[in-house]
Amino acid sequence: MDTESALSALNALSQSTRLEIFRLLVRHEPDGLPAGDVARHLDVPQNTISAHLATLTRAGLLTSQRHSRLIVYRACLPRLRDLMLFLVRDCCAGSPELCAPLIANLSSCSPSPASCP
Template sequence: MDSELAISALGALAQGTRLETFRLLVKHEPHGLPAGEVARLLDVPQNTMSSHLGTLARAGLVRSERQSRSIIYRAELDRLRDLMLFLVKDCCGGRADLCAPLIAALTPCCLPDKVLQ
């Protein structure tokens, strides 16, 4: 990821409703949510939510897919991964021991249940 893409993604997330929208869609991976359901869950008018989803889509953070009469939105986890890696790529000047707490804090949320036991 280059700086321009990172700035676009971070800019899209630098607003409360868009940040909460993205976090909600991450929670509902891999199935996603219909746009109207996202608006309802976050108590945001549908036309306002449409604008927020458009901003997130232009930044590459969400994608949409029409299913019958609904538009389903999903988080772009590859873009999230790229953004996180961009932010920490040169973490602590290459000293893995200094990055270990960050990695440890991120890892439990994504490990299969059997590994956590």
């Protein structure tokens, strides 16, 4: 992940409703949720949810798939892992062993690459 991609993802997550949408969809992996269910879970109007889902999708944090009349959204876990690794890649410059357990835990998280484009 490069700096611009990280900034795009962090910017998308920096709004409370979008952060809650992303966290909700992470909890509903691997099946995801239709947009209407996301709106109901968070008690947010459908048109507002659509705008937030679009922002998160443009940032690469969500994927969507049409199922008949429904659009099902899923969290892009590999993208989340890449963002977390980007944030801690250079941590503890003088003592990398301090961050080694965190990086190992993130690296061992191996979500399906098929979940993201």
